[in-house]
Amino acid sequence: GRNVGVLQEFQRKRAHRLLILCVLLFLSCFGPVSSLDLCDECHCKSTTVTCLHKNLMSIPQPLPANITTLFLTGNNISHLNESSFPVRLEQLTELYLSGNQMEQVDRGVFNNLPNLHSLDLSNNRILSFSRDAIPENNKLRVLNLSQSLYNVSYTDISNLLKHSFPKLSNLDLSNNDLKLFPDGISSLSDLATLDMRNNSVVSINNVTFRSQVLQRLDLRDNALKDIPNGTLADLSQIPGLWMYLTDNPWYCDCKMKDMVIWLQKFDFVADKANMTCFEPSELRNAPLLQVDQTKLQCNYSGNMKGVMETSYVFLGMVLALIGVIFLLVLYLNRKGIKRWMYNIRDACRDHMEGYHYRYEINSDPRLANLSLNSDV
Numbered sequence: 050g051r052n053v054g055v056l057q058e059f060q061r062k063r064a065h066r067l068l069i070l071c072v073l074l075f076l077s078c079f080g081p082v083s084s085l086d087l088c089d090e091c092h093c094k095s096t097t098v099t100c101l102h103k104n105l106m107s108i109p110q111p112l113p114a115n116i117t118t119l120f121l122t123g124n125n126i127s128h129l130n131e132s133s134f135p136v137r138l139e140q141l142t143e144l145y146l147s148g149n150q151m152e153q154v155d156r157g158v159f160n161n162l163p164n165l166h167s168l169d170l171s172n173n174r175i176l177s178f179s180r181d182a183i184p185e186n187n188k189l190r191v192l193n194l195s196q197s198l199y200n201v202s203y204t205d206i207s208n209l210l211k212h213s214f215p216k217l218s219n220l221d222l223s224n225n226d227l228k229l230f231p232d233g234i235s236s237l238s239d240l241a242t243l244d245m246r247n248n249s250v251v252s253i254n255n256v257t258f259r260s261q262v263l264q265r266l267d268l269r270d271n272a273l274k275d276i277p278n279g280t281l282a283d284l285s286q287i288p289g290l291w292m293y294l295t296d297n298p299w300y301c302d303c304k305m306k307d308m309v310i311w312l313q314k315f316d317f318v319a320d321k322a323n324m325t326c327f328e329p330s331e332l333r334n335a336p337l338l339q340v341d342q343t344k345l346q347c348n349y350s351g352n353m354k355g356v357m358e359t360s361y362v363f364l365g366m367v368l369a370l371i372g373v374i375f376l377l378v379l380y381l382n383r384k385g386i387k388r389w390m391y392n393i394r395d396a397c398r399d400h401m402e403g404y405h406y407r408y409e410i411n412s413d414p415r416l417a418n419l420s421l422n423s424d425v
């Protein structure tokens with residue numbers, strides 16, 4: 050009986066130990082210890098987690114509840130959806146997702162990050178960005194989409210900007226090959242910095258900014274040919290604005306005169322002294338503000354199509370004129386012409402008669418020897 054009791058005691062202790070081991074194992078897998086695992090793989094300092102170039106395919110889980118800043122630059126997170134941030138993270142304010150080959154940002158991704166303040170999605174290749182990715186009442190102030198919009202439609206980007214960012218202050222849209230100025234930008238009322246450098250924007254003709262706190266507008270390296278003085282007048286009303294406009298193909302014809310006058314009058318175009326003409330070719334690289342006003346001509350120089358069209362029309366008109374003059378001369382001179390024709394007819398007749406006569410002489414064999422010099 051005693052032996053059995055000892056054995057039971059022994060087995061009970063073993064079971065106890067096993068249970069403790071299991072609990073420990075469980076805790077290490079799913080408990081709070083796991084954020085230590087995250088910090089083994091990544092770098093944690095205070096409330097900042099840094100996971101650079103780890104080839105992560107999704108947002109690491111779980112994130113510490115007190116996280117404020119998350120760097121995930123240079124991973125391979127191509128798709129964000131509702132399960133990317135499954136737990137509410139009240140204190141997360143900065144999120145860096147640059148260089149992730151990101152293609153898709155679905156609806157509801159950032160619903161659990163109510164205090165997100167800075168979002169970096171630069172250097173990605175975003176094909177679709179849901180208009181509902183970001184909750185309406187968000188606090189986003191910095192959005193970096195530099196070199197990251199790849200084939201996102203103009204309507205989508207416009208709608209996204211129009212509806213999603215009530216507090217946005219700094220928007221980086223540089224290096225995106227945008228051809229049109231996204232409509233939604235003008236409705237951002239807190240916008241202070243807009244970087245549109247190195248796109249292909251052809252016109253900002255109808256752009257009126259709602260923001261009166263705009264401080265920096267960078268439009269260098271675009272495809273602008275001119276800016277109408279109305280747009281410049283609007284921009285000059287924004288106090289404290291600095292604008293950058295070099296490296297655009299400015300078209301120095303007569304329409305440029307208004308813009309030059311405006312540029313001379315105001316100083317808000319910070320790099321105006323460095324702006325140069327691109328067309329016409331005689332003025333290429335000439336500093337815009339130093340071009341003699343009389344050289345800003347609209348004679349379609351440098352526009353061969355225009356020249357060809359004008360010259361064809363001109364040629365047609367000249368030919369028509371010549372035709373009319375010819376007919377007029379014929380009409381006025383009709384009597385003279387008649388007389389002239391009679392004269393010709395008479396002359397012909399005389400000539401023919403001469404022939405006839407000569408023929409008769411020639412046919413007379415007795416006069417054959419004389420015929421050689423008879424014409425004179």
Ligand SMILES: *[C@@H]1O[C@H](CO)[C@@H](O)[C@H](O)[C@H]1NC(C)=O
Binds near residue numbers: 081084095116
């Ligand atoms: C944040 O939470 C982790 C555990 O989740 C803890 O180790 C760390 O000390 C906390 N940091 C601060 C600054 O409270």
Ligand SMILES: *[C@@H]1O[C@H](CO)[C@@H](O)[C@H](O)[C@H]1NC(C)=O
Binds near residue numbers: 104106125127
């Ligand atoms: C990134 O993930 C995709 C699959 O989503 C994979 O095909 C590709 O090889 C990954 N890239 C790197 C550098 O690991």
Ligand SMILES: *[C@@H]1O[C@H](CO)[C@@H](O)[C@H](O)[C@H]1NC(C)=O
Binds near residue numbers: 132
């Ligand atoms: C989110 O994406 C992951 C793969 O990237 C997928 O497994 C999961 O089902 C998706 N969740 C939702 C809600 O679509």
Ligand SMILES: *[C@@H]1O[C@H](CO)[C@@H](O)[C@H](O)[C@H]1NC(C)=O
Binds near residue numbers: 147171172193194220
């Ligand atoms: C956006 O990201 C690019 C490249 O990652 C960086 O050069 C640029 O400074 C960032 N812009 C802002 C406003 O932080």
Ligand SMILES: *[C@@H]1O[C@H](CO)[C@@H](O)[C@H](O)[C@H]1NC(C)=O
Binds near residue numbers: 202
């Ligand atoms: C870009 O999107 C359009 C439709 O929006 C599609 O027809 C085209 O194939 C796409 N191009 C690339 C390179 O994905």
Ligand SMILES: *[C@@H]1O[C@H](CO)[C@@H](O)[C@H](O)[C@H]1NC(C)=O
Binds near residue numbers: 224226247
């Ligand atoms: C300009 O943007 C294109 C993408 O649209 C990029 O490939 C190129 O490197 C950028 N150029 C500079 C000088 O940053």
Ligand SMILES: *[C@@H]1O[C@H](CO)[C@@H](O)[C@H](O)[C@H]1NC(C)=O
Binds near residue numbers: 255
């Ligand atoms: C600007 O707006 C006017 C009318 O509001 C329109 O006729 C014109 O085509 C627009 N110009 C551009 C370049 O969008």
Ligand SMILES: *[C@@H]1O[C@H](CO)[C@@H](O)[C@H](O)[C@H]1NC(C)=O
Binds near residue numbers: 282
């Ligand atoms: C623009 O220039 C034209 C011609 O110089 C002038 O008639 C017009 O009033 C100007 N518009 C503004 C808004 O200054």
Ligand SMILES: *[C@@H]1O[C@H](CO)[C@@H](O)[C@H](O)[C@H]1NC(C)=O
Binds near residue numbers: 319320321323
């Ligand atoms: C104008 O160009 C010169 C030489 O490239 C440069 O040093 C200067 O900073 C530029 N000025 C502005 C206002 O961009």
Ligand SMILES: *[C@@H]1O[C@H](CO)[C@@H](O)[C@H](O)[C@H]1NC(C)=O
Binds near residue numbers: 346349350351
């Ligand atoms: C355009 O006209 C101006 C003045 O009439 C002249 O100096 C200039 O050479 C012309 N341009 C071309 C390309 O003919």
